Amino acid sequence: MSIIRNDTQVALNDLHVALQRSSDHYLDAAKFLQDEQASEFCRQVAAEREQLINAVEQAVRESGELPSAPDRDREAGEELLERLEGLFSADQTREVLQKRLDTERELRALLAKPDMAVLDEHYADLKQRCRKSVDDVIRALGERIG
Structure with a gap:
């Protein structure tokens, strides 16, 4: 492990943290929603993301780096805010799924950033798997939201 990360290590770590979040x-x-179908959908997406997280984590380690972890305090605050917004919404499920859709679009934008192009040389397949997962989830969320 080096004190200074190269561009590939930075991109892999950024992707790892984004997928983990x-x-x-x-x-x-999934724990919060009252709609069982929506909860199951969220559990399935989380399970798929775990597979990608493991693959990205392996790539991070192969690059000679240790994977970073998301900021737990930030996550807790975001999750609390999402729950409050959902509680005060006329349609809790729709509100939560819309928030997830917005976040998926941010993840897609991250993958499209010029900083992520460095992954195309050695990790193009992994990047493509992540992009496909995000696109599939965006499509599925769009169908669920209507």
Whole structure:
């Protein structure tokens, strides 16, 4: 492990943290939502994200770095805010799924950033798997929200 990360290590770590945050938020939503179908959907997305997290974590380790972890305090605050917004919404499920959709779009934007292009040389397949997962979830959320 080096004190200074190279561009590939930075991109992999950023992707790892973003995927971990995504999974954590889906698990929280699954526990919070009263709609069992929506909860199951969130659990499935979290499980799929865990597979990607493991693959990205392995890539981080292969690059000679240790994977970073999301800021737990930030996550707790975001999850609390999402729960409050959901509680005061006329349609809790729709509100929570819309928030997840917005976050998926942010994840897609992260993958499209020029900083992530460095992954195309050695990790193009992994990046493509992540992009496909995000696109599939965006499509599924759009269908659920209507």
